[in-house]
Amino acid sequence: MATPKSSPSFVLLIVITTLARYSISSSLKTPTSALFIFGDSIVDAGTNNHIKSVANFKADYHPYGRNGFFNGPTGRFSDGRVLVDFIAELANIPAIPPFLQPSAKFINGANFASAGAGILSETNQGLVINFETQIKQFEELQKSLQEELGETEAKTLISKAVYLISIGTNDYLHGYTFNPNMQETFSVEDFVGMVTGNLSQAIQDLYERGARKFCVLDLMPLGCMPSLRALNPNTKNGSCFEEVSEIAMAHNRALSATLIIQQHIYKGFKYVHSNFFEWMDKRIHFPSEYGFKDAVNACCGKGAFRGINSCGRKKKKDNYEVCEDSNEYLWWDSVHVSEKVHEQLALELWTATASLPGSYTFQDLFSDFQNLRVEDVIVHEQSDLGFVSVT
Ligand SMILES: *[C@@H]1O[C@H](CO)[C@@H](O)[C@H](O)[C@H]1NC(C)=O
């Protein structure tokens, strides 16, 4: 809809933008240069190498990392790099080290993600760094950054940093679908409410510590993982376990609603809405359009669809098979995608348009203030004048 040039609202807009531009020019000059990562195996870059856990939640053995990018296994659940490695590349910052990596430098951020972790502390308890602990570790790091850089500079770093959260799959798989006790106690709706309620609380905790720019990944069609296809009791022909994908969809709807609300009530809160479910769904149904030959079987594993999670376990000689060229496979192992998918998803995320009310693109979060939109500027201006009382 075109606004006539003489309209009062148009004039007001110019006044506001001009004012705002003037007043924010000094405070928002430095571009984002830090990325803090929370979550599970999708984004774990080696955290679990440093904890006691079980083989399921570790990837520090062959053939993980075999594709030649690294010199061997790194703890990433892929044949090579994972999503956040590509995001760091796209944002032009160095790869983000695990917080638990001895003597690592965290001036560009830290990766707290731990394979197997869920949003609920009960999920895989004792075998992972749970989400709550990941946030406590962030608070610890925040304190040491304050000591290292001084109060003001640390505050700037924290508020300009991007917070990428990728978690929830383990709550719905280990924590619910394969946990009869939980299923007896909670309906799907109640369980999703509890999981997303805790996620929302964690986002609020980070916001209260000074975080402003969030990207919370939605969940993929979980029922199409090779392990779930193999376990699908409804069919024996390998179709996706739709009931499980539907739980992921319910989670995603609740997450979107949460982010929209948070963006409304928290001053300066910015978020990227991801669409992992759809991005994966397209690749599952039309693999050849994305350069894949197989979207059903895992490259590495055992049994139907190589859906048994035994990749790299050598207790028995024939414990697993591994494909020749993992670039042809959507799934690297029974539950994790291959490096090529990580790369494509990172690009989808990087280039995605802002599809929900108030959402941003990933590039917006990493860029300077000239890319802020009128809405940001107005909110900023109002808050300076004390019009906005919600904090
Ligand atoms: C968070 O999860 C716990 C179970 O771990 C549950 O008792 C609590 O109600 C949840 N909190 C919210 C805000 O949903």
Ligand SMILES: *[C@@H]1O[C@H](CO)[C@@H](O)[C@H](O)[C@H]1NC(C)=O
């Ligand atoms: C598998 O079986 C289900 C029903 O049992 C059917 O709807 C579906 O089309 C079948 N898929 C394939 C690939 O044959």
